[in-house]
Amino acid sequence: MHHVIVGNSIAGVEAALVIRRRDETARITLVSDESDHPFARTAMMYVFCGQLRQEDTEFYDRGLYARMRFERVRDRVVGVDCAAHRVVLERGGALPYDRLLLAVGSAPRRLALDGAYDGPGVHHYVSLQDHAALDVAAKAGMRAAVVGGGLIGVEVAEVLHARGLVVHWLVRDAWTWPVALDRDEAAIVEAHVRQHGVDVRAGAEVSALARRGALTLTLGAGDQLEVDLIVGAIGVVPNTRFLLGSEVALSHDGGIETAADLSSTSAPDVYAAGDCATVTWSDGSRRPETLWYTARDQGRAAGAAMVGDSVIYRRSTWYNSAKFFDLEYTTAGYVPVAEPARRDPTPGHWQTWFQRHPNENASLRIVTKDDRVVGFNALGRRWSTEVWLRWIHERRSLAWVHEHLAESTFDEEFMAPFPILPSAMLHEGA
Numbered sequence: 122m123h124h125v126i127v128g129n130s131i132a133g134v135e136a137a138l139v140i141r142r143r144d145e146t147a148r149i150t151l152v153s154d155e156s157d158h159p160f161a162r163t164a165m166m167y168v169f170c171g172q173l174r175q176e177d178t179e180f181y182d183r184g185l186y187a188r189m190r191f192e193r194v195r196d197r198v199v200g201v202d203c204a205a206h207r208v209v210l211e212r213g214g215a216l217p218y219d220r221l222l223l224a225v226g227s228a229p230r231r232l233a234l235d236g237a238y239d240g241p242g243v244h245h246y247v248s249l250q251d252h253a254a255l256d257v258a259a260k261a262g263m264r265a266a267v268v269g270g271g272l273i274g275v276e277v278a279e280v281l282h283a284r285g286l287v288v289h290w291l292v293r294d295a296w297t298w299p300v301a302l303d304r305d306e307a308a309i310v311e312a313h314v315r316q317h318g319v320d321v322r323a324g325a326e327v328s329a330l331a332r333r334g335a336l337t338l339t340l341g342a343g344d345q346l347e348v349d350l351i352v353g354a355i356g357v358v359p360n361t362r363f364l365l366g367s368e369v370a371l372s373h374d375g376g377i378e379t380a381a382d383l384s385s386t387s388a389p390d391v392y393a394a395g396d397c398a399t400v401t402w403s404d405g406s407r408r409p410e411t412l413w414y415t416a417r418d419q420g421r422a423a424g425a426a427m428v429g430d431s432v433i434y435r436r437s438t439w440y441n442s443a444k445f446f447d448l449e450y451t452t453a454g455y456v457p458v459a460e461p462a463r464r465d466p467t468p469g470h471w472q473t474w475f476q477r478h479p480n481e482n483a484s485l486r487i488v489t490k491d492d493r494v495v496g497f498n499a500l501g502r503r504w505s506t507e508v509w510l511r512w513i514h515e516r517r518s519l520a521w522v523h524e525h526l527a528e529s530t531f532d533e534e535f536m537a538p539f540p541i542l543p544s545a546m547l548h549e550g551a
């Protein structure tokens with residue numbers, strides 16, 4: 122049995138490992154045109170800043186492929202012939218498969234600005250190739266515009282600032298990262314990033330780009346901003362253009378349509394996992410998840426399906442953590458905010474409790490549904506997502522969580538408890 126896996130990042134490699142564990146004799150081939158060894162995409166920024174070497178971000182040792190007898194093809198897949206059961210390679214030739222996993226991840230969403238890609242200076246930050254190109258282009262003293270107010274946007278603003286560029290962070294929405302932060306939380310992040318010297322402009326939609334020596338951006342009301350380089354960080358799209366016209370059905374946003382348990386796609390013997398797969402969310406909507414740990418779980422589920430095991434892929438309760446410069450961010454569970462797709466939570470009695478720390482640059486938001494805590498969003502302090510996830514599963518009340526909050530402080534022995542003040546906001550709705 123020949124298993125071909127396109128994409129050797131977290132979803133692809135985890136699938137390959139599951140297959141090998143179940144089938145000692147299977148032929149397993151990993152195809153990718155990115156790095157030879159899988160690496161943590163989430164840690165690219167630390168390589169950019171010189172805090173880690175690329176090798177330090179590799180999450181398995183370099184002997185893995187040999188030990189597991191994985192074959193490695195460094196090439197780009199440009200088509201899939203489902204009837205003939207083979208993938209077409211960019212450098213010529215084709216690779217036959219018995220089972221095919223598409224774990225092709227995301228590509229950057231391109232800036233919809235005339236002329237953006239007609240010359241140098243416009244970058245993205247998703248692949249290792251993007252990283253390498255930006256690494257060469259970004260030089261201290263240059264002026265940079267980072268377009269896009271999400272997680273990749275803030276990371277890029279940070280690494281460019283660390284390298285000594287003058288950074289303008291342009292956020293189209295009224296506040297930064299509105300899929301994850303509410304207005305109060307975003308105000309904390311924006312103030313913090315500004316304090317580090319980044320020019321943060323919320324509500325700054327970029328409407329045009331002109332190339333006159335430097336790059337001149339026109340912002341909403343007509344303001345002009347001249348920079349030497351631009352990084353588009355307006356989100357990602359499934360990396361699936363090469364599947365257009367094939368038997369593999371794509372959803373309207375380009376994600377690969379999968380069965381709810383990831384046990385199949387529309388094409389026989391073809392599976393999908395990770396950022397490129399359209400899956401069912403807890404609110405019933407279907408779209409890709411674009412998270413590291415869900416890509417890992419999906420890869421494992423798809424690998425199991427490929428060896429014929431019955432699969433249950435159910436998205437575990439959401440959690441994540443990040444840093445905006447040195448401001449901690451921790452989230453767990455369901456904390457709906459302004460994103461339209463998540464604006465209407467399922468029916469029930471929703472309440473949101475929010476409090477800023479009186480003396481620290483920190484905040485905590487707790488969302489309840491039918492008097493049970495369903496989600497946490499925190500800035501400025503480290504919290505244990507493990508404890509929060511347990512409380513969510515135990516269906517704890519807000520009063521109970523307040524009483525036990527100190528138990529979820531990450532460095533309990535070094536941190537004073539987060540004070541619960543009578544002045545905290547409690548409002549109806551999520």
Ligand SMILES: Cc1cc2nc3c(=O)[nH]c(=O)nc-3n(C[C@H](O)[C@H](O)[C@H](O)COP(=O)(O)OP(=O)(O)OC[C@H]3O[C@@H](n4cnc5c(N)ncnc54)[C@H](O)[C@@H]3O)c2cc1C
Pocket residue numbers: 127128129130131132133152153154155156162163164165196197198199224225226227246247248272273276360363394395396397410411412413414416441442443
């Ligand atoms: C800068 C950055 C920061 C991030 N930070 C976080 C974070 O803090 N937390 C978090 O949860 N997630 C984060 N993410 C998202 C996370 O990295 C992704 O969800 C995860 O990498 C998805 O894994 P994957 O295996 O599905 O695909 P990917 O990691 O995208 O890998 C897909 C692989 O397939 C290859 N490929 C694609 N098409 C082809 C083709 N046609 N032929 C051959 N090979 C192909 C690609 O080159 C790539 O190697 C971040 C992403 C970026 C870019």
